[in-house]
Amino acid sequence: MNIEIAQQGIFEEASRHGRFLEYKIKPSAIDKELKAVLKNLIKYVSNIEDLNLNIAFGSACWDRLNPSWCPSELVDFSPLESGDLDMPATQGDIFIWLHSADAELIPVALLEIYHGMNPIADIQIDLEGIKNKQSRDLIGFVDGTANAKEDKRLPIALIPEGKLGAGGSYVITQRWQHDLEAFNNLAIGDQEKVVGRTKEEDIELEGDAMPEDSHVSRTDAEVDGVGMKIYRRSAPYMASQLTATSHGRNKKSDNGLYFLAFACEIQRFTVQLERMLGLTEDGISDKLMQYSKPKTGCYWFMPSRIDLTNLLE
Numbered sequence: 001m002n003i004e005i006a007q008q009g010i011f012e013e014a015s016r017h018g019r020f021l022e023y024k025i026k027p028s029a030i031d032k033e034l035k036a037v038l039k040n041l042i043k044y045v046s047n048i049e050d051l052n053l054n055i056a057f058g059s060a061c062w063d064r065l066n067p068s069w070c071p072s073e074l075v076d077f078s079p080l081e082s083g084d085l086d087m088p089a090t091q092g093d094i095f096i097w098l099h100s101a102d103a104e105l106i107p108v109a110l111l112e113i114y115h116g117m118n119p120i121a122d123i124q125i126d127l128e129g130i131k132n133k134q135s136r137d138l139i140g141f142v143d144g145t146a147n148a149k150e151d152k153r154l155p156i157a158l159i160p161e162g163k164l165g166a167g168g169s170y171v172i173t174q175r176w177q178h179d180l181e182a183f184n185n186l187a188i189g190d191q192e193k194v195v196g197r198t199k200e201e202d203i204e205l206e207g208d209a210m211p212e213d214s215h216v217s218r219t220d221a222e223v224d225g226v227g228m229k230i231y232r233r234s235a236p237y238m239a240s241q242l243t244a245t246s247h248g249r250n251k252k253s254d255n256g257l258y259f260l261a262f263a264c265e266i267q268r269f270t271v272q273l274e275r276m277l278g279l280t281e282d283g284i285s286d287k288l289m290q291y292s293k294p295k296t297g298c299y300w301f302m303p304s305r306i307d308l309t310n311l312l313e
């Protein structure tokens with residue numbers, strides 16, 4: 001499978017400045033209008049070098065715009081729960097990922113997206129995600145190290161030839177909110193046990209040093225001898241809300257990770273999420289969930305470049 005089959009920019013790792021938008025279509029919106037808006041946005045961005053626009057659809061939206069076929073595993077995200085841990089579902093209709101290596105290219109294109117989308121869809125998430133050069137997240141660990149490299153990413157991230165939606169991807173998005181105060185209060189050695197890698201050098205813990213409830217232990221999973229590998233393109237986000245109080249204004253910070261990953265099968269996500277929650281025979285949950293909580297959750301289908309073009313014709 002050739003990289004050109006996928007929508008442009010999915011594998012462009014130098015593209016570190018991003019905007020993540022999740023929309024719910026307004027009941028009054030007309031399919032023709034929606035398709036025209038997306039087509040115009042693609043055309044607009046295609047004239048700007050080094051700017052990427054990726055579009056994905058929730059299951060109901062895909063069925064509505066393309067009733068003739070649907071990738072076999074596409075479903076809405078369902079809420080998951082285990083003890084005091086949970087993963088909420090906030091399934092949307094359209095996911096837009098605008099990203100570039102050049103931060104300057106984002107704002108004007110973003111205005112174009114708002115202008116096109118606002119009349120037909122309600123925005124559920126609008127987050128800026130920025131990765132630093134080392135790809136460290138806000139907990140200070142390098143994120144993305146275990147991702148496959150170069151062409152090895154393609155069979156992990158893209159639906160294989162011969163299946164409906166070939167060259168497209170199943171996609172998961174979740175906004176994870178960190179409790180940075182609690183995490184930063186841990187000694188570095190304890191933080192490393194939560195993640196399963198060393199902080200500074202980014203080396204995987206080995207043997208007895210690797211706890212079975214570390215994040216890496218829970219997400220490095222196999223089913224029937226097949227590694228449940230996914231391709232992650234998450235980014236840290238920082239948002240804060242100013243609320244008026246009787247004493248003036250209060251700032252409530254909301255910092256975390258916008259988790260974004262691609263896979264050839266949706267099962268790869270569900271296996272990892274269930275292992276993180278301890279919904280498995282061993283009942284072990286991911287220690288990271290003590291310090292970070294998912295606040296949203298969606299599954300999407302990101303069609304291949306040609307399937308997206310055909311959809312919008």
Ligand code: HEM
Binds near residue numbers: 195
């Ligand atoms: C607060 C949310 C999260 C944070 C801060 C986080 C951070 C990290 C870090 C620092 C690593 C180690 C370095 C690396 O290989 O990338 C890692 C690994 C990984 N994470 Fe996460 N992650 C989060 C959520 C998730 C979720 C929700 C999933 C799955 C649905 C996931 C799947 C993985 C996988 C597959 C690996 C690689 C494991 C391996 O094979 O070594 N992560 N994550």
